[in-house]
Amino acid sequence: MTSAKRVTLTDVAKLARVDKSVVSRVINDDDRLVIKPETRDRVLAAIQELDYHPNAAARSLRTAQSGTYGLLIPDFANPIYAEIIKGAEQVAAARDTVLLTGTVHEDHPERYVRMLASGRVEGLLLASDKLSAKAIEALRHTGRPIVSVNQRVPGVERMILADDERASALVVRHLTELGHERIAHIRGPRNSDTARRRLNGYRGALRAGGLTPDPALVAGDGYTSETGAEAMRELLALPEPPTAVLVANVAAAVGALSAARQLGVRVPEDVSVATIHDIPLAANLAPALTTVRMPLAEMGRQGMLALFGEDSGSGRTVVRTETELIVRDSTSARA
Amino acid sequence: MTSAKRVTLTDVAKLARVDKSVVSRVINDDDRLVIKPETRDRVLAAIQELDYHPNAAARSLRTAQSGTYGLLIPDFANPIYAEIIKGAEQVAAARDTVLLTGTVHEDHPERYVRMLASGRVEGLLLASDKLSAKAIEALRHTGRPIVSVNQRVPGVERMILADDERASALVVRHLTELGHERIAHIRGPRNSDTARRRLNGYRGALRAGGLTPDPALVAGDGYTSETGAEAMRELLALPEPPTAVLVANVAAAVGALSAARQLGVRVPEDVSVATIHDIPLAANLAPALTTVRMPLAEMGRQGMLALFGEDSGSGRTVVRTETELIVRDSTSARA
DNA sequence: TCCCATCGCTCAATCGTTTGACTGTTCCTA
DNA sequence: TAGGAACAGTCAAACGATTGAGCGATGGGA
Numbered sequence: 001m002t003s004a005k006r007v008t009l010t011d012v013a014k015l016a017r018v019d020k021s022v023v024s025r026v027i028n029d030d031d032r033l034v035i036k037p038e039t040r041d042r043v044l045a046a047i048q049e050l051d052y053h054p055n056a057a058a059r060s061l062r063t064a065q066s067g068t069y070g071l072l073i074p075d076f077a078n079p080i081y082a083e084i085i086k087g088a089e090q091v092a093a094a095r096d097t098v099l100l101t102g103t104v105h106e107d108h109p110e111r112y113v114r115m116l117a118s119g120r121v122e123g124l125l126l127a128s129d130k131l132s133a134k135a136i137e138a139l140r141h142t143g144r145p146i147v148s149v150n151q152r153v154p155g156v157e158r159m160i161l162a163d164d165e166r167a168s169a170l171v172v173r174h175l176t177e178l179g180h181e182r183i184a185h186i187r188g189p190r191n192s193d194t195a196r197r198r199l200n201g202y203r204g205a206l207r208a209g210g211l212t213p214d215p216a217l218v219a220g221d222g223y224t225s226e227t228g229a230e231a232m233r234e235l236l237a238l239p240e241p242p243t244a245v246l247v248a249n250v251a252a253a254v255g256a257l258s259a260a261r262q263l264g265v266r267v268p269e270d271v272s273v274a275t276i277h278d279i280p281l282a283a284n285l286a287p288a289l290t291t292v293r294m295p296l297a298e299m300g301r302q303g304m305l306a307l308f309g310e311d312s313g314s315g316r317t318v319v320r321t322e323t324e325l326i327v328r329d330s331t332s333a334r335a
Numbered sequence: 336m337t338s339a340k341r342v343t344l345t346d347v348a349k350l351a352r353v354d355k356s357v358v359s360r361v362i363n364d365d366d367r368l369v370i371k372p373e374t375r376d377r378v379l380a381a382i383q384e385l386d387y388h389p390n391a392a393a394r395s396l397r398t399a400q401s402g403t404y405g406l407l408i409p410d411f412a413n414p415i416y417a418e419i420i421k422g423a424e425q426v427a428a429a430r431d432t433v434l435l436t437g438t439v440h441e442d443h444p445e446r447y448v449r450m451l452a453s454g455r456v457e458g459l460l461l462a463s464d465k466l467s468a469k470a471i472e473a474l475r476h477t478g479r480p481i482v483s484v485n486q487r488v489p490g491v492e493r494m495i496l497a498d499d500e501r502a503s504a505l506v507v508r509h510l511t512e513l514g515h516e517r518i519a520h521i522r523g524p525r526n527s528d529t530a531r532r533r534l535n536g537y538r539g540a541l542r543a544g545g546l547t548p549d550p551a552l553v554a555g556d557g558y559t560s561e562t563g564a565e566a567m568r569e570l571l572a573l574p575e576p577p578t579a580v581l582v583a584n585v586a587a588a589v590g591a592l593s594a595a596r597q598l599g600v601r602v603p604e605d606v607s608v609a610t611i612h613d614i615p616l617a618a619n620l621a622p623a624l625t626t627v628r629m630p631l632a633e634m635g636r637q638g639m640l641a642l643f644g645e646d647s648g649s650g651r652t653v654v655r656t657e658t659e660l661i662v663r664d665s666t667s668a669r670a
Numbered sequence: 671t672c673c674c675a676t677c678g679c680t681c682a683a684t685c686g687t688t689t690g691a692c693t694g695t696t697c698c699t700a
Numbered sequence: 701t702a703g704g705a706a707c708a709g710t711c712a713a714a715c716g717a718t719t720g721a722g723c724g725a726t727g728g729g730a
Binding site for chain 2: 685686687688689690
Binding site for chain 1: 341386388389390391392393394395396399401403410411412414416417418420421424428433434435436437438440443446449450452453454455476560589593596615616619620621
C-alpha cells in the first residue's frame with residue numbers, strides 16, 4: 001500500500017541534506033569524492049530509509065551502457081542449450097549484468113537488430129545457427145560485440161567451439177579398443193558446422209586407428225530422432241552391416257535405438273551405439289547410452305567472457321576441458 | 336567500418352529539416368500530429384538514410400516504461416519450462432515487448448527485486464517456487480505486476496494453473512477402465528503445490544470410481560528419478576503390490592521404470608505406469624510412457640496476458656484446454 | 671602572516687525522447 | 701470582411717542519473 005510515487009536521487013539528497021551528485025558518487029564509489037564518514041552514513045541511511053533504487057533507464061541514458069547482454073538460442077527444448085545458458089548466466093551474474101536469453105524467430109530477425117541498435121543490449125552471444133547471413137550482417141553493422149558459441153558463424157570474428165573432432169575420436173577409439181572394425185557414423189545436417197567437425201573427427205580417428213573410412217558406412221543428414229531412425233535402418237540393411245555406430249547427437253541416437261529395437265537388433269549385443277553430448281536423457285534410456293560429455297557450460301562461460309573482452313586469445317577458442325567419454329550400456333565388445 | 340558515432344532524433348530532424356518533435360511523432364504515430372505527406376516522407380527517408388534506431392534508455396526514461404518483462408524459472412534443464420517460455424515469448428513478441436528469461440538463484444533474490452525496482456522490467460512472471468517468502472514480499476513491495484504460473488504463490492494475487500486434479504483423474508480413469516483396482520500414487524514433494532493437487536486428483540478419482548484410497552499405496556516425496564525409484568521399490572515390496580502406478584512427474588517415472596527393471600518387474604505386463612507432462616522424453620523411453628499432456632505453452636501465454644492486464648477474469652485462472660491423455664506402451668489391461 | 675593544497679562538498683550541463691502548449695498561416699463561413 | 705477553425709508544424713520543459721568544473725573553508729609550511 002505504500003505506493004510512494006517513485007524515489008529519485010533528489011529525494012535521497014534532500015533527506016540526507018547533500019547534493020544529489022554526492023549521493024550518486026557514494027553509490028558508485030567514485031574515488032574522486034572526498035567525504036566525511038558521517039555524511040556518507042547520512043546518505044546511506046537515507047537510501048535505506050527511502051528504499052531507493054537507481055533508475056536503470058536514466059543511468060543507461062547518461063552512461064550509454066545498459067549492463068545487459070543477449071543470448072540467442074534456437075530452442076529452449078534442447079537441453080544442450082540449458083547448459084550453455086547456465087555457464088553464461090553465471091558469468092553475467094558475477095559481473096552484475098543482466099543476461100537476456102531468447103529464441104531466434106527467423107521471421108523477425110530485425111527484433112535482434114533493434115535490440116542491439118537501440119542500446120537495449122550491449123552485445124550478443126550467438127548460439128543459434130538459425131540466423132540468415134543478412135541478419136548477421138545487420139547485427140554486425142550495429143558495431144556491437146558479437147561472439148558465437150558452439151559453431152562458426154561467417155562474419156563473426158570471435159567464436160567459442162568445443163573440440164568436436166576429439167569427441168568423435170574418443171568414441172571411435174573406445175569402439176576400436178572393444179574390437180570393432182566396421183564402425184559407422186550417423187551424421188548431422190550437411191549445413192551444420194558441428195556435424196561437419198564430428199564427421200571429420202570420425203574419419204580422422206579411423207585412419208589413426210589403421211582403418212579405412214568406408215563411405216557406405218556414413219548415413220543420415222539431421223539431428224532429429226526421425227533422421228536417426230532412418231539412417232539406422234539404412235545401415236542395418238547393408239549387406240555387411242556395421243557392428244558399431246557413432247551417432248552425431250542424442251536425438252538422432254534415440255531414433256537409432258528405437259529403429260534397432262523395431263528391427264529386433266539388440267544394442268549392444270548386435271550393434272554398439274554411442275553418441276555426443278552427455279545430457280541426462282542419455283543415462284535414462286534403455287540401454288543407457290555411452291556418450292561424450294562436452295564442455296557446454298564452460299563454453300557459455302567463455303563466450304560471456306569474450307563478450308566482455310576478458311578472454312585471453314583472439315578469434316577462435318576451442319574449449320577442451322571437461323570433454324570426457326562416459327561409458328554406459330550401449331557399447332560392448334564385438335561379438 | 337561506417338562507425339558513425341550514434342544517430343539521434345536530432346540528426347534525423349536536421350536531415351529532414353523539421354523539428355525533432357515531428358520525427359518523434361511520426362515514429363510513434365501520434366494522431367495529434369498534422370503533417371503534409373511530403374514532409375512525412377522526408378522524415379521517413381531520413382530515418383532510412385541514417386539507419387536511425389530510437390534509444391531505448393531515453394525512451395524508457397521519458398515514458399517510464401521499459402517494454403521489458405521478466406520470466407523466472409528454476410531450471411532451464413527441465414523441459415516443462417521450455418514450453419512455458421515458448422508460450423510467453425509468443426505473446427511478448429506479438430506485443431513487441433522483450434521477455435527476459437532467467438533462472439532464480441536463491442542466493443541472490445535481490446537481483447530480481449533490483450530489476451523490478453530499477454524499472455528495468457515492468458512486471459514478472461513467476462514460474463519458480465524457489466523464491467523465499469521474504470523475497471516474494473520484496474518483489475510485491477515494488478508495486479509492479481506479478482503473476483505466478485503453474486503454482487500458487489502466497490501473496491501473489493494473479494495465478495495461472497493447470498488442472499492437475501483433472502490430469503490425475505484422467506490417468507486413474509484410464510487405469511480403472513483397464514481393470515486395475517490397486518492403483519498406487521508416487522507423489523511429488525510435500526511442499527509442492529502441484530504435487531498436492533495431483534494427489535488430491537488421484538484420491539478424488541479413486542472415490543469417483545468406487546474405489547477406496549489406500550494410504551499404503553501412496554509413496555514418495557519428490558520430483559527426481561531417485562525419489563521415484565525409491566518409492567517404486569517400496570510399493571513393489573508391499574505384501575500386496577499395486578498393479579498400476581500414477582507417478583507425479585516424468586523424472587520420477589523414469590526412476591520408477593528403472594527400479595522396476597532392476598527388480599525384474601515388467602512394465603506394463605506386471606505393473607502399469609503412467610505420469611503427468613507429455614515431454615518428448617516420455618515417448619522415447621522403453622516402454623514409451625502413457626502421460627497426460629498439460630497446457631504448458633498456453634499457461635505461459637495466459638500468464639503473459641495477465642501481466643499485460645489483458646486477461647479476462649481476476650485472481651486464479653485454471654487452463655483446461657489442451658489437457659489430454661496420451662496412451663502409449665506403459666499401461667495395459669490388468670493381467 | 672601569507673599562500674597554497676587539501677578537504678568537502680555544490681553547480682550545472684548533458685544523455686535522447688516525449689509531449690503539452692504554443693505560433694503563424696490558410697481557408698471557409700457568416 | 702472579420703473571426704474562428706483547421707492546418708503544419710515549433711518550442712521547451714521534463715524524465716533521473718552522471719560528471720567535470722568550481723568554490724569556500726580549513727590547515728600547514730615557509
